[in-house]
Amino acid sequence: MxxxxxxxxxxxxxxxxxxxxxxxxxxxxxxxxxxxxxxxxxxxxxxxxxxxxxxxxxxxxxxxxxxxxxxxxxxxxxxxxxxxxxxxxxxxxxxxxxxxxxxxxxxxxxxxxxxxxxxxxxxxxxxxxxxxxxxxxxxxxxxxxxxxxxxxxxxxxxxxxxxxxxxxxxxxxxxxxxxxxxxxxxxxxxxxxxxxxxxxxxxxxxxxxxGPGGLPVNVSGKAISLLSGGIDSPVAAFYGMRRGVKIIFLHFYTQTQNSIDKTKKIVRILNKYQFSSKLYLVPFLNIQKEIFQKTNPEYGCISCRRFMFRIAEILAEKEKAEALITGENIGQVASQTLANIRATEEATNLPVLRPLIGMDKKDIIDKAKEIGTFDISILAEEFYCHGFLAKHPETKAN
Missing domain, CATH: 3.30.2130.30 (VC0802-like)
Incomplete structure (x- = not known):
């Protein structure tokens, strides 16, 4: 039988x-x-x-x-x-x-x-x-x-x-x-x-x-997911998909191919949840240099993120996406204090969704392992602000 x-x-x-x-x-x-x-x-x-x-x-x-x-x-x-x-x-x-x-x-x-x-x-x-x-x-x-x-x-x-x-x-x-x-x-x-x-x-x-629960992918519109290559942002994209959002991926790279290769591998893993995916790769080194030459070093990382949000908004208009998704988590790094989150979000008119905002790091890591992105995310990665980061970055921007 x-x-x-x-x-x-x-x-x-x-x-x-x-x-x-x-x-x-x-x-x-x-x-x-x-x-x-x-x-x-x-x-x-x-x-x-x-x-x-x-x-x-x-x-x-x-x-x-x-x-x-x-x-x-x-x-x-x-x-x-x-x-x-x-x-x-x-x-x-x-x-x-x-x-x-x-x-x-x-x-x-x-x-x-x-x-x-x-x-x-x-x-x-x-x-x-x-x-x-x-x-x-x-x-x-x-x-x-x-x-x-x-x-x-x-x-x-x-x-x-x-x-x-x-x-x-x-x-x-x-x-x-x-x-x-x-x-x-x-x-x-x-x-x-x-x-x-x-x-x-x-x-x-x-x-x-x-099963995975949630809502069927593509019932809740589109969003631009900013993939950094780290542990958090792929998990945030996963949770966006789980609520029915069709994800368009966006990655800012500086000068090494490693960052691009990592991001492509992560997108291939996440693609199994939404069957087809787009990945946009944006060169960011020259913008980064201009920012750190013309702004106070303490505000460098915040300024970088504001530019990323502006570029993401342009892409969202092209793709008819209605929101941005990030892996931000309160208090995890200097750019993710409430004051700095507010300062970066003011750079865009789109809602910024942060699915991980209240999660502990351990829970995020566990989910990354479960969905298969953790081992790739922890490979040697390129940091956006590498070489420019201030010793004491601003945590209360306005």
Missing amino acids: KYDFIICHYGEIALKGKNRKFFEEKLIENLKRALKGQSPFGDSPRVQRISGRILVELPARIGYAEGVAGGSEKAKRDKIKEVLRNVFGIVYFSFAVSCEQEIEAIKKKAVEILQNKTVTNRCDRIKLLQLSEKQRLHFKTFKVETQRSKKDFPLSSQEINEKVGKYVLKRLAPYRTEGSGARVDLTNPDITCFIEIVENYAFLYLEKIP
Whole structure:
């Protein structure tokens, strides 16, 4: 038996009222883009909305055998998991099997998928009594949990839980060995058999795989993200994407190719969250020299950032972006005191979004590691103000 669908559940999209359809359609579009070209979907993934869920059809059904015999099937599932974990808007998703909307069919299907958990290194349906003790049931307790959005189904969710649970207990009873075997635990079960009754389908699955949450990319407009090459700015861009913002990347470089190469690598990593990205590279050395020749050295870094904001605003007008995004964090460096943040922000008419403003450095580093940008960000980097930085930069600019 094989999985034939992936069910994707979203969160706050359901609260969008009259705009909900727009958000759902954007999530479907993003799912199709993410899965296109991936095995087994080919160039035309079949994705649809159904009863407050997004349903992805598996054209070549994927088995759920585990261990050695199920290795290739597991590899396929793992690849799909990796892709879906990067699609913003998904709260969780599940590989599911479908069956007729009849209680007898649902009961039999529940036993089939639970029996799969009894086998570790083979996928053939031999009798479990012939297996060694270590190969018998890999769970001792279970429960059945039903969601029934189709209200004309003749049984309530609780009645389905009870009937399926009793049937599972009866069918798995022969596999009990001294103290082992399945029993019901509604509080803290080893495994849960989830059942969903929706429209013309009945779905069953055993696992809820966390997604990234947030909103689908490209539902909240565009923003220019200033990438410094450090740890913070890629994380800020990530959080912007997570709230549905399409990110245009902007990097100011001075004189080494290293800074450009680092930034390109970071953008390639972040691109998996929004499928296509633009990166603008702006030479900044001559502007930097002029600033430090003609201004008080204590104000040098603040003046640099004001120029960057002005250039970013010009780019935003070209790209029809409505905001800037930075990795600024209160008190982290001299330019990021409240007074200096205000002084730099006055250089632009656009709102400046700072997703990291209240985060601890450790939390930022942890997120950078999670999204895969940390190892690149900590490579030897080029500092904008290198060679010009005052010994005591101004922290209370006006």
